[in-house]
Amino acid sequence: MPAPAANKRVKNKRISRNIIIGSEAWALPPLGHPDRPKGIPDDHTKRWTVYVRQPEGDPSLSTWLNKVQFKIFNTYENPLRTCDNPPFEVTETGWGGFSIDIRLHFQPISGEKAQYRQHFLQLEKYGSEEQQAQQERTGCVRSEFLEVVHFNEPTEALFDALTAEDQWAHLVPSKSSSGSKKASLGANGRLKRGLPNGERSAQLPEKGGDDVPFSQEHEQGLIDSLMAKIAQVDRELEKETARREKTENTLKALREELGHEAAQQAAQQASGDRSRRR
């Protein structure tokens, strides 16, 4: 049966989009402190936000993302929070971390079903000492991950939408006054990502920075570290192979010495031991 034209897909193509799924948590002022907001249960110690967003300067999320549902812990009032428009985030107060189900609803043009992601709400300090120190300093615990969404064989409509230039339109300031031009320059004096004539790409940002958690630099760093691990494993593998050859040689010598039957018996015993252990 031929598929309706609306659902026609672009064969052999994949479009990838980076999104950031994460959470931030701040400590609330202690009970009785004048700054502590009212109407918050006494035992809540943190304010947190869980969010789904695009890296700074990336093409607009809402091109393909219709709405996001966060399923938070079910003692909260209305545990299924739905965000129909960006920003896709939920802010609450609480005292403990839990796992949040995030349901991504795609735009109808994509013809895709909703997908689940999970995120653990990290409220306490974590990571290396350095990280923990930084978290202590800023009073903010941020835990976020990059997620790459692959649109395999997107529908033609989605393909068009995801390769259109107007995906960056949301970043252009509405009033192009002189003040905004200064704002459009990043900290490093370059044009901010995603603005006209600037770096406009769905790839990771080229340069990392304090406010850019994921970039091609980071990616390269990760790759390098993985490469180092590979080299490590390679060395290990060489040694292991050499050792194995050694044992093999001694085994051969022993086999020759003791004869075929004994060798078979030994092999049986050795393998028998292994199988029994399982």
Added chain:
Amino acid sequence: MASNRDVRDMLGLPVGEVAPPTANKKSKKGGGTKRIQGVAREVAALYGERPPPVAVYEEKKTYRAKRQSTGPAKKWIQQPFTNPARPDGLVLKHWRRKPTTAPPVQEGEDAAMQDSEPTDYLESCADYVKYNITVDMPDFTDEEYDAHLRNNDWSREETVYLFGIVKDYSYRWAVIWDRYEWQALKRRERALAEAAQQGNGDTDSNALAALPFATPRDKERSLEEMKARFYDISAKLMKLRIPEVQMDADQYSLYETLSKFDPVMERNRKMLATALMNRNMDEVKEEEFLLTELQRINMAAVRLDAEREELRSRLDAPQANTSTAAGLQSFTSSTALQALFQQLFQQDRSKKRSSGGSNAPGRLSLSANDMINTPSNSTSANRRTSMALPPSAPSQTPVKTLSPHQEHRFAVSTHDRLTSGITFGSDKLLKMRQAKSNVQTQKIASALQELGVPEIIPIPTSKVADVFEQLVAKVGRLLDVRKVKEKEMGECRVLSRMKAARDGTAGVKQEGDASGENNGKKQGEGQDTPMGDSNEDGAGEDDDAEGEDDTGAQNTPANADRDDAEADGGDEDRAESRPQDVDADADADADDVDAEGEDESAAQTSRATSQGAGHKRSASELSDGSQPSEKRARK
């Protein structure tokens, strides 16, 4: 309806004046217009008042020539004639006009003339010759009849009679059957013969009549019998005259029809035809009803079959993609594959040259079109031109053709086999960690942990995924090598123990020493490993545990203890499973208890217990005599 007066009123005529209509009619008649009859009148009515363009004449008034009388009546005479179609030269007479050249004769001489004329003039009338056609008949000689044509049912005489009558009536079988009187003829002959015999002597005839063979068969011949006989003989004669192989097409078809005549079938056919003719109305109706019913059932069956077929085709697996298959088919030969490889290689190089390192993943991306195009690019020149094309440009449904740079910007990539839908980068990375078996997955996980690879890779892009995949593959290989090594080491140990046992009872101590050496050596090797220091002991111990340790890296002491306990259990099992070591069982059990005691005390290092296990096993392997000493040594 308008009355006469109304009409007058409308025409403006005075009401009082009544013109006599009869006068008008009369004048019309007087005008000479004739009543035309028949069709002609209708035609005239169509003309209306206008005169017809062509004058219409009535047929009966057309000219006919008058009969001309040319003198007195002609004379007719009875002319005798001979018919050449007749073989007997019989002279018959028929009426003919008297030739005009003949002199007029007086009426009184008529009789004399008739008598005299046939003598001087005999007409040979050939008009009937064309009707005297003799049919072609097969004929046979006596030798032929005796050799081939004999039949128990037919006498020679009757056969000849049949042939004669067939010839007489020119194959008109209905007539032949009607006139076939062989039996009657025979009966008459017999009657004559009997009459003659009665004259000679009565006894003979009675004796003859009593004999069964003497009575000639004189049953009624059916049409089919006659036909069968005649055709049979015809076919046989035909075959005798012309051998089958030499017959031409016509002759052979004739021969076939002649030789295939089946009297029984023919009779049945006729019976059926008769039955069909003699059906009454009810039977005809019933038959029609049954026929329509049958047709209806057949049609329903066809429809049902079609529906079933459709259902089955829906349930069946989808047909293979023929376009892809066609594309792949061209790569069955090795030369085509070679060409493909060359092309891919060149393409990859040119891509690297053009875009440097910034191009997305280092894997080959091929679209289906490239594959299909390849076979035609047999010459190198063609290949080069095809290389110039951007590799991803000809997608199958080009919604929008993007330059490679644009594709990179919008993170569009081309892949060979994609299942449509949405996938996530982190899922892909997670999947890579999973091996076929649970144990292997665990092993890989622990190995990665040793390496310090985080459980969640923070940037799951495809570049990272590719590198990670390599890493996992390497780790898998490492684990495999390690597994094989451990197995071989286990075998080594068993063999060396056996060797020691063979060498003599003194071997016990040696074995212990040897295994001690073994352990020491292995630990030395273990220290070479670049794994984390904390893991090292665990790894070493695993090695010591006679290669039984599958999980590869148990680094906590608790785990090691459990391991050893399991090792003990294993030993026990083995001991029990070997019936010839019945004596050893008790000892082994005792050992186990001891080992467990050690575990509980937890004062000893796991290495010590595992060493103990090693000794224990060797003990169970050895003869009974050596065991007590071994036990003592351990304690």
